[in-house]
Amino acid sequence: GQQLNQSPQSMFIQEGEDVSMNCTSSSIFNTWLWYKQDPGEGPVLLIALYKAGELTSNGRLTAQFGITRKDSFLNISASIPSDVGIYFCAGQQVGPDKLIFGTGTRLQVFP
């Protein structure tokens, strides 16, 4: 089945560092979403992007919808311990109301 290529697979950073992760696909998407999953919980929506080139921020998080509509990135600035978790990108194509998820980026933040 189709999946999005998400990288890196995991990151180990120090508190205060900036983080960048991205998601690519061979297909075009109309919507890109970024989710965070805390340990033992379900994913929670962080940012939604609806137009090619769109740049959206949510606090220390910034995400962009790639111009080609085949990629997206998420940046986290000045990381803190509660940023620990798995980050998923998800894309939606025209048609059935389904999202396709990336394989996730596992983030560890050390004090």
Added chain:
Amino acid sequence: NAGVTQTPKFQVLKTGQSMTLQCAQDMNHNSMYWYRQDPGMGLRLIYYSASEGTTDKGEVPNGYNVSRLNKREFSLRLESAAPSQTSVYFCASSALNTGLYGYTFGSGTRLTVV
């Protein structure tokens, strides 16, 4: 603010046993989904229901059945559990034309088949 509620949270089954995972949402969403999450595999869609009365297969439907009981409830059934079905199962819901709001997920059911 319950959102999406899944039961049970944990379950251990023996190979060949059957069980039903329950999911209910109180947001009046039209669409509901069942995903499984395995290490390194992300979230894979098992079945989804775009509206009450309809269900469709996702990426990995084999070994599962679903029932959209009403607008609120969407259950996932394992008729004869296999060790390969050991996973974390998530139910999610969304409004129609979900591009605006994405999905709301439940907190998951952790299933082990021995």
